[in-house]
Amino acid sequence: MTTPELQNKAINTLRFLSADAVQKANSGHPGLPMGAAAMVFTIWTRHLRHSPRNPKWMGRDRFILSGGHGSALLYSLLHLSGYDLSLEQLQNFRQWGSLTPGHPEYGLTPGVEVTTGPLGQGFANGVGMAIAAAHLAAVFNKPGHELIDPFIYAIVTDGDLMEGVAAEAASLAGHLSLGKLIYLYDDNNISIDGSTDLAFTEDRAKRFEAYGWHIQRVDDGNDVDAIDSAIKAAKADPRPSLILCKTVIGFGSPNRQGTQKAHGEPLGDDELNAAKENLGWEKEPRFLIPEDVLAFYRQAVDRGRELEADWKMRREAYSRLFPDLGAEFNRRVLMNKLSADWEASLPTFPADVKGMATRAASGKVINAIAAKLPELIGGSADLAPSNNTKIEGVPAFQKESPAGRNFHFGVREHAMGSILNGMAVFGGVIPYGATFLVFADYMRAAIRLAALSHYPTIFIFTHDSVGLGEDGPTHQPVEHLTSLRLIPNLVVIRPADANETAQAWKVAISRRDGPTVLAFTRQNVPTLDVGHASGLSRGAYVLKDFGDPEIILMASGSEVSLALEAAQKLAEEGKGVRVVSFPSWELFEKQDEAYRESVLPKNIQKRLAVEAGSSLGWERYASSVIGIERFGASAPAKVIFEKLGFTVENVVAKAKAL
């Protein structure tokens, strides 16, 4: 048992470890750690089920510091609780190569559940985790055998609550009644510009009530027992919970607490010392951890082992009682392994001049593989009929049907992206989400975080060019393919036809260490001979040589069949032409030099790229590009393509001019 004195010391240890780390780095944010220390203390020592020596233990609760700028607080907790994060790492805060970067990064630091810092993202990631948990619980749990039953705790800040992505996610969480969400709001009335009175005077509690959340208030954010009681009530309530805790930013710092000065810069030696004196703390040594405090926090290690052992026992009992489900749980949830034979369910499509839209092919692929891959779940930001994302014969994921696999995200692209990331990182599911390619702009921050954090999220973007036609320039992507290709560690695939679409899905599902963008057409494209499509996995491949090539035509997506037609014409005029299908720059760049040379030999320098989007970057592969350097236009697709030069005649002319 802890005494009030020890508890107070333990909370102050969090405060000053964090402030000392910021001070040593001469960079960082002391305000949140000092203000929210009691909140995280209460969560971590009274509620959070976790196992510091096995941070990935599947039975754990999740903790998210949505205000990632308070990272020093999280690192302090991780070190004190016995995670593999040494005091030296804390002393190396924000330095090159440390495990303690400025904002928490998933995959880098043991115990960091998601990358946070860009505000609102952690909030929405938690909603995704709660969704994944609810789904897996519905699929696997049996009465008396609750293997998946986590609470998702988060510290959320004023900035999080102001961000639209959090608003979108909160509305969906209320709709779905995600009762496992327990968010503590660090309600300190301060943001960077100053008092929240400057821009944020809405009635937050009422807003969240309107979303269908359970609301509680804690008047003193340093009152551990009050926070504890609120968390207990939150656990018992079937709705998602927001606990508004009145805190003081930079608590303890006599000259800065309660002001924006405490937020984002080191206190400075004098003020840090004054704060220590103010709270009865030794000024030296820095990074002081009283022995009894360390022992107290480190109980988490043994407690974690016990929780884990208990869970393991329950899981074994479960496997005995439900051997098939147990094996599936093992495969999907614990090992994150695809079923051995899932690839056999990938469809092929007969060659067909009329063909089909790749979005339609994608719908067929999803439905062909869905039975073999029950972990494949997803939906659309209210464009399911257009995005072809529906899995037939299974229900929607709703409050009453959490085993459902079809998701209605609403017109909430940004939250969809962040929620998908939360689902992906939770594990046990392979989530996809869809909208029109042009609206990738709405969710770009989430896509970037997926790439940075190696989340295996699948983003489906249909209506991938001006070929969507009459909806016009507000809905026509032009710069989007290239702008997505710019994001490091994101694989962008734009398949040419139905057969490449199946191969693109194969790549996306197999890729478990980063996100994939699948770009699909609205309009029909011819289905080509399936024999070639497996080349997609190499990013670019020789689709057809007409004679001895002197010219290379390369294209992606809907422009591949245009390139083929043009090549045919050129061949009829006696030219040797190679057609390269080029669905993915990133996959091609991963190939060895020999392969790349075999597709694009140095001795063929007459190279024309054709893609209905920005030409920028195609210069890396081609000597000339037919692209689009303007916004689109509202007209039937055929007319637009003609006007913008995407015709056989123009491709032939440009190729001859090389």
Next chain:
Amino acid sequence: MTTPELQNKAINTLRFLSADAVQKANSGHPGLPMGAAAMVFTIWTRHLRHSPRNPKWMGRDRFILSGGHGSALLYSLLHLSGYDLSLEQLQNFRQWGSLTPGHPEYGLTPGVEVTTGPLGQGFANGVGMAIAAAHLAAVFNKPGHELIDPFIYAIVTDGDLMEGVAAEAASLAGHLSLGKLIYLYDDNNISIDGSTDLAFTEDRAKRFEAYGWHIQRVDDGNDVDAIDSAIKAAKADPRPSLILCKTVIGFGSPNRQGTQKAHGEPLGDDELNAAKENLGWEKEPRFLIPEDVLAFYRQAVDRGRELEADWKMRREAYSRLFPDLGAEFNRRVLMNKLSADWEASLPTFPADVKGMATRAASGKVINAIAAKLPELIGGSADLAPSNNTKIEGVPAFQKESPAGRNFHFGVREHAMGSILNGMAVFGGVIPYGATFLVFADYMRAAIRLAALSHYPTIFIFTHDSVGLGEDGPTHQPVEHLTSLRLIPNLVVIRPADANETAQAWKVAISRRDGPTVLAFTRQNVPTLDVGHASGLSRGAYVLKDFGDPEIILMASGSEVSLALEAAQKLAEEGKGVRVVSFPSWELFEKQDEAYRESVLPKNIQKRLAVEAGSSLGWERYASSVIGIERFGASAPAKVIFEKLGFTVENVVAKAKAL
């Protein structure tokens, strides 16, 4: 006076003009026009002050169709009301070159106030308009002489209300108590996936109450008198108003109304005929406009002339009473002209090796020109102290101080972008808004719409590279400069030093037909000799030749001084080197061939580009690039630059290797 019969006919004319246009185009959205016809009828014939023959009349109210997919309804209104939009244009709906594209486009169609379609944008644009109006009213209006007093009406949809950008904007509108906003919510319970019960069950009225809005409900969205009463009450209330009108999507279509089938595809001839029969409308001819209906709507022309004449009289009286203000109103608001001598207030900075951050220089520039350009107003998404956006000596724009010029947008980047667009298009102000460059991702949809719509919005993005240091990869832009350069009609400028920063502001303020991005450093950069900086306006210029150039080093922003140092080293080793400062691709591309050749002569092919971001695209100008093809890292800036190759030694080595 209108009779109930005429009124009913007039509303049905809107319904069927729209449905006929969609049918003829075989593409489009009949559901919103048929469901919301009575709402817009009430606004347009009973409340909206406008002048169809002079769509830009400054004294007008504003109308926004935030659900831009209902464009046929807006075009029908414009044609009927006497705007310069012929029936032929309506019959040419969604065709190449027509004035009636799939979604309304600002600048293309007379009477279209903003580009809408991407959901939530129109909602937030309206907030920007109301802000601009409130500001101009505070600056110019005198008791009894209210020149600027518009109401901002909008039709907002389920999709708009689900979008985070609208949530952000609504919260700010409530905070600022923008009483001129009157938004009618087309509450039809249907979105594309189906019933809003699938994903959108929050208590919308309560949410908006929490924001501080005035809420009313109209149970029957076809009840013109009820809508009329609600609008009257909204006008009288000091808060922004949301009127929830229960409507039926596709009203009148017997087999589709009230379902998602009415939303986004033509009814088909049979169903269209059935709908006409259902509402007592002649099936033929299509595009039927009864004469009395046309005469009724066309009264708007004379009424508009009268309103305009009255306003002109009041403006002239105002100018006599307040000649200085009248002249200023004329310059700023009516002519949108910059003051003749504003450029003289642009500061210069003495050469200085220590220098200053370009964000700091930007702050100095803003403050130097602010007095001469009272229309320059703006702020930050809660990063004012970091973005250096504050105009000293003037108050914040708040409910109590609408003449204030410093804006606190809160942590709401996306809404900030869309609000700035609304301010810019309203006129009379030159708005700027700021955040970190990495968070351009949050507001990308707004930036794109500014570019598409030619809004002269100024986006300030500081912390423009990994040089921001310890905050780490979540906060470090890498791909952002290039991804912004990809957007057509967007000018991106990354000045090298304080003097180029002043020139960048000159370009941004002078550019009145499209948006400008200004990218500034967090870290100090040397201030170079001011003599060169005017070259910025040409996008790239020769900063210095060391001897007879055989190598060109080109760079932008913080890398220019690095290139200079490297050139110095190379010159010491006997190499002839040219250093080109290259702050803007777009400005350079606008120069004639002769100028471009003078900066980058074809006979110098050894060219190295240096920029702390993605290298993609620099291939257009350089034969080799030192860029960044990975995410950044958390460490002091100096360390990061060293590790990633941004050192004099590496630039020298790479240059020699050319």
